[in-house]
Amino acid sequence: MRLVGLTGGIASGKSTVSNLFKDASVPVVDADVVARNVVQKGTGGWKKIVKAFGDEILLDNGEIDRARLGQIVFTDPSKRQLLNRLLAPHISSGILWEIAKLWMKGCKVIVLDIPLLFETKMDRWTNPVIVVWVNPETQIERLMSRDGCSEEQAQNRINAQLALDWKKSEADIVIDNSGSLDDTKQQFQEVLRKVSEPLTWKERLRSRDGLISVVMCTAVGVLLAQKNLL
Numbered sequence: 001m002r003l004v005g006l007t008g009g010i011a012s013g014k015s016t017v018s019n020l021f022k023d024a025s026v027p028v029v030d031a032d033v034v035a036r037n038v039v040q041k042g043t044g045g046w047k048k049i050v051k052a053f054g055d056e057i058l059l060d061n062g063e064i065d066r067a068r069l070g071q072i073v074f075t076d077p078s079k080r081q082l083l084n085r086l087l088a089p090h091i092s093s094g095i096l097w098e099i100a101k102l103w104m105k106g107c108k109v110i111v112l113d114i115p116l117l118f119e120t121k122m123d124r125w126t127n128p129v130i131v132v133w134v135n136p137e138t139q140i141e142r143l144m145s146r147d148g149c150s151e152e153q154a155q156n157r158i159n160a161q162l163a164l165d166w167k168k169s170e171a172d173i174v175i176d177n178s179g180s181l182d183d184t185k186q187q188f189q190e191v192l193r194k195v196s197e198p199l200t201w202k203e204r205l206r207s208r209d210g211l212i213s214v215v216m217c218t219a220v221g222v223l224l225a226q227k228n229l230l
């Protein structure tokens with residue numbers, strides 16, 4: 001099985017490219033969706049957030065007030081680190097579970113769409129790593145227009161991640177999404193061809209070693225989380 005890493009910066013166009021993969025019948029695991037599921041009302045992730053951030057983080061219906069939590073964690077790095085630490089074991093085991101389900105269905109190529117691929121060091125078990133890059137002016141413009149946020153809020157979110165230019169320098173494949181959608185679609189055709197090629201023996205060994213270490217880290221994380229040690 002080939003696990004393709006799809007990453008980039010906030011609003012650089014990951015979902016846009018992951019939709020192209022879905023249109024080409026390549027299954028996608030979306031880390032943002034997993035991250036939302038693991039904090040639904042009553043889950044372990046939800047309980048940890050309420051304990052750490054208090055009842056005032058809840059909406060009237062008991063769900064997490066994401067806008068409010070976002071406002072807190074994207075302006076205070078220590079709160080963001082706390083949130084990341086609380087949710088990491090839930091998100092990584094959720095991702096692993098989604099991958100396992102697709103693998104059991106016999107999928108040969110799976111795309112992992114994850115904004116924090118490098119930050120969480122999950123790039124070790126993906127091959128190739130695709131970075132969706134966009135120039136800084138376009139990134140902030142698209143982010144402000146999509147989320148209806150101010151320039152300062154947009155910049156805070158961008159600053160919460162590793163620099164997009166650094167991610168680009170670490171990529172196996174770069175998709176430049178600064179132009180039109182048609183331009184991106186054209187680049188995507190070549191990317192689709194590359195990820196459809198079978199893995200070489202070297203790549204297989206690399207993926208296997210990375211996967212084993214992630215399974216072990218996740219298992220330890222889940223055990224510690226169950227014992228409330230995280």
Ligand SMILES: CC(C)(COP(=O)(O)OP(=O)(O)OC[C@H]1O[C@@H](n2cnc3c(N)ncnc32)[C@H](O)[C@@H]1O)[C@@H](O)C(=O)NCCC(=O)NCCS
Nearest residue numbers: 009010031032035066067069070073084087115116160161
């Ligand atoms: C802070 C929260 C509540 C804000 O929710 P909101 O609905 O406004 O944003 P959403 O979840 O759709 O995320 C939008 C984008 O923000 C960026 N982002 C989200 N969390 C983080 C983070 N901890 N650090 C840096 N960037 C982040 C990503 O690029 C993501 O695609 C939410 O993002 C969250 O719970 N984040 C922590 C979980 C996480 O790390 N998610 C990333 C997937 S691995």
Ligand SMILES: Nc1ncnc2c1ncn2[C@@H]1O[C@H](COP(=O)(O)OP(=O)(O)OP(=O)(O)O)[C@@H](O)[C@H]1O
Nearest residue numbers: 009010011012013014015016142146177179180181
């Ligand atoms: N080539 C393009 N031309 C014009 N608009 C685009 C292009 N690519 C993406 N967009 C728009 O830019 C915004 C951000 O794109 P998208 O949601 O795909 O980014 P993302 O990387 O998935 O964001 P996030 O990190 O928040 O999940 C969206 O409103 C999308 O419609």
